Amino acid sequence: MPEIKKIGVIGAGQMGSGIAHVCAQSGYDVIVSDISEEVLQKSLANIAKNLDRQVQKGKLSEEEKAATLSRISTGTDLSVFGDADLVIEAATENENLKRDIFKKLVPNLKPEALVATNTSSISITRLAASTDRPAKFMGMHFMNPVPVMQLVELIRGIATDEETFEAVRELTARIGKTAAVAEDFPAFIVNRILLPMINEAVYTLYEGVGGVEAIDTALKLGANHPMGPLELADFIGLDTCLAVMQVLYEGLADSKYRPCPLLVKYVEAGWVGRKVGRGFYDYSKNPPVPTR
Numbered sequence: 001m002p003e004i005k006k007i008g009v010i011g012a013g014q015m016g017s018g019i020a021h022v023c024a025q026s027g028y029d030v031i032v033s034d035i036s037e038e039v040l041q042k043s044l045a046n047i048a049k050n051l052d053r054q055v056q057k058g059k060l061s062e063e064e065k066a067a068t069l070s071r072i073s074t075g076t077d078l079s080v081f082g083d084a085d086l087v088i089e090a091a092t093e094n095e096n097l098k099r100d101i102f103k104k105l106v107p108n109l110k111p112e113a114l115v116a117t118n119t120s121s122i123s124i125t126r127l128a129a130s131t132d133r134p135a136k137f138m139g140m141h142f143m144n145p146v147p148v149m150q151l152v153e154l155i156r157g158i159a160t161d162e163e164t165f166e167a168v169r170e171l172t173a174r175i176g177k178t179a180a181v182a183e184d185f186p187a188f189i190v191n192r193i194l195l196p197m198i199n200e201a202v203y204t205l206y207e208g209v210g211g212v213e214a215i216d217t218a219l220k221l222g223a224n225h226p227m228g229p230l231e232l233a234d235f236i237g238l239d240t241c242l243a244v245m246q247v248l249y250e251g252l253a254d255s256k257y258r259p260c261p262l263l264v265k266y267v268e269a270g271w272v273g274r275k276v277g278r279g280f281y282d283y284s285k286n287p288p289v290p291t292r
């Protein structure tokens with residue numbers, strides 16, 4: 001089985017930062033890349049803040065925090081992945097963008113390096129086909145926030161070999177996560193179920209069945225969900241939610257998955273949720289205020 005010691009992460013947003021955090025905390029050397037130095041610095045600051053939170057809760061010592069941070073390095077060029085044993089892609093949920101990243105990435109890799117994608121919905125088989133190593137490629141779908149959430153969905157493409165699958169399954173266990181294996185269908189298991197519920201919550205808002213607060217309160221207190229669906233949509237990122245619905249709609253060719261026009265409008269306005277300070281709630285206020 002290929003041995004994984006050094007892990008590369010492409011994309012230093014919410015997910016890439018969380019993946020780098022848990023891998024480094026579990027003792028792996030991690031190298032993270034994104035399109036700008038500014039994004040990388042913000043990511044490192046976020047990781048440090050989240051580690052501080054673990055220290056305050058007594059789950060981590062100051063020494064472990066310092067050691068975790070010392071294992072993370074960054075760079076804006078894909079050449080930094082030359083000695084990575086596994087590269088996990090966690091860039092924006094857009095198939096063309098991801099394919100382009102993989103095409104540019106593979107000439108920089110060792111021949112035996114494995115590649116995984118954290119895509120929420122896109123075909124693993126199609127993404128694998130944009131690399132020179134479909135047998136060494138698979139889906140590794142973390143949940144947000146990565147340091148807190150227990151699950152990683154593992155998805156084989158049609159060509160993924162058993163060695164690759166077992167190496168990634170072993171890594172998942174070593175970083176303290178639990179794997180659920182899904183087949184390569186649009187949005188896999190979690191988002192096949194979760195995103196249509198969120199989309200339906202946006203329809204409920206769009207049709208005036210309830211306001212933002214009523215919808216979230218209804219699901220929290222009426223269905224015992226820890227977060228309301230609109231709050232959760234803001235947390236995931238409305239751009240990601242829309243991208244997943246589009247993949248479901250096109251991939252399964254069923255009108256029941258059509259994205260709600262209000263979701264489309266929020267994304268077009270740039271109101272993509274918590275990461276930009278505005279979505280179904282306005283996060284510039286404390287506590288956040290519903291926008292409808």
Ligand SMILES: NC(=O)c1ccc[n+]([C@@H]2O[C@H](COP(=O)([O-])OP(=O)(O)OC[C@H]3O[C@@H](n4cnc5c(N)ncnc54)[C@H](O)[C@@H]3O)[C@@H](O)[C@H]2O)c1
Pocket residue numbers: 010011012013014015016033034035039090091092093094097101118119120121141142143144235236237240275
């Ligand atoms: N947000 C969630 O709840 C969640 C959960 C599981 C999986 N995902 C998936 O994880 C991936 C990232 O989502 P996110 O929530 O972290 O989004 P995000 O918007 O927070 O981060 C995306 C990052 O990708 C970077 N990026 C864009 N183009 C790039 C390029 N060419 N090279 C390198 N970096 C590039 C952006 O600068 C940004 O920092 C998506 O595929 C998404 O579907 C998201």
